[in-house]
Amino acid sequence: MAEGPFSHLAQTLRGAAPAIEPPTRANVSLLPPVFQFSQNSLQDYADCARRFQLRYVLGQRWPAAVSEPIGEYEEHTERGAHFHTMVRRYYLGLLDDPAPPEDAVLRQWWQAFIETPPEGLSESIRLPEMEFSVPLAGQRLLARFDLLTIDPGERIVIVDWKTTQHRTARHILERRLQTLVYRYVATKAAGHLFGGTIAPEQVSMVYWFAIDPLNTEVFTYSEYEHEQARQELNGIIREIEQRGQAEPTSPWPLTEDEARCRFCEYRSLCRRDVPPGSVGESLIEGDSGGFDFDLDEIDEIAF
Numbered sequence: 001m002a003e004g005p006f007s008h009l010a011q012t013l014r015g016a017a018p019a020i021e022p023p024t025r026a027n028v029s030l031l032p033p034v035f036q037f038s039q040n041s042l043q044d045y046a047d048c049a050r051r052f053q054l055r056y057v058l059g060q061r062w063p064a065a066v067s068e069p070i071g072e073y074e075e076h077t078e079r080g081a082h083f084h085t086m087v088r089r090y091y092l093g094l095l096d097d098p099a100p101p102e103d104a105v106l107r108q109w110w111q112a113f114i115e116t117p118p119e120g121l122s123e124s125i126r127l128p129e130m131e132f133s134v135p136l137a138g139q140r141l142l143a144r145f146d147l148l149t150i151d152p153g154e155r156i157v158i159v160d161w162k163t164t165q166h167r168t169a170r171h172i173l174e175r176r177l178q179t180l181v182y183r184y185v186a187t188k189a190a191g192h193l194f195g196g197t198i199a200p201e202q203v204s205m206v207y208w209f210a211i212d213p214l215n216t217e218v219f220t221y222s223e224y225e226h227e228q229a230r231q232e233l234n235g236i237i238r239e240i241e242q243r244g245q246a247e248p249t250s251p252w253p254l255t256e257d258e259a260r261c262r263f264c265e266y267r268s269l270c271r272r273d274v275p276p277g278s279v280g281e282s283l284i285e286g287d288s289g290g291f292d293f294d295l296d297e298i299d300e301i302a303f
């Protein structure tokens with residue numbers, strides 16, 4: 001396979017530890033077919049261009065923990081992964097009468113899910129952990145949905161499980177690229193499950209919080225928002241490509257918001273003199289970083 005700016009990512013996905021090499025003009029001009037943009041990679045770029053460059057272009061891996069204490073961070077990551085697995089198995093019909101989890105927090109989340117699942121979901125089809133990718137700006141845009149529920153010909157509801165310690169404010173979710181990417185990809189890609197073309201107005205997204213299961217956040221969608229999303233996502237991908245061409249060997253701009261560096265594994269590389277964020281603090285999932293388990297990150301978590 002030809003080498004490209006994302007070839008280290010391809011290696012990462014195959015499990016090989018990539019060597020870090022300075023990019024050259026030749027190897028930033030092509031994206032290998034294996035790379036797909038996602039809400040995570042686009043959010044990384046939106047938060048800090050240098051983070052995107054280090055993570056996806058150079059394949060730099062984890063010089064520091066995202067937050068501390070490390071054990072607590074790993075514990076929360078594993079707990080989030082476990083919860084997602086239990087919910088997936090539940091919707092696949094593989095968990096008829098599960099024993100309550102031993103872990104007290106996980107038990108609490110599971111109880112919240114069983115007793116107070118999100119309301120108003122489509123009834124006919126429920127598909128946990130679905131993955132779609134669609135073409136955009138000459139690239140592929142990938143979305144991994146925690147749950148898609150579908151009434152063919154009528155509506156699609158996207159569900160995302162949030163296992164943060166604090167409920168995320170609506171205005172933050174509204175700005176996160178996840179909300180944009182998931183509704184966009186579902187509208188473009190899920191037609192064959194839907195029984196035909198989907199209008200954006202037939203798509204909605206629900207965030208369900210394990211810590212506050214009664215109070216979901218629901219985002220509807222519209223033709224206008226769909227076109228806005230297309231333009232915004234297209235613009236970010238184009239900007240990344242242009243930066244790759246224009247600045248193949250120099251560091252891409254570091255974020256001016258140093259609060260973001262507190263929850264970034266590259267803070268020592270960037271010589272940002274900020275203390276690492278704590279797990280409890282980062283779980284607030286604020287606007288300046290934040291931490292939550294996400295399906296998109298499964299391939300990138302290296303524990």
Ligand code: SF4
Binds near residue numbers: 261264265267
């Ligand atoms: S430490 Fe800060 S400047 Fe460096 S990549 Fe991370 S967010 Fe960007």
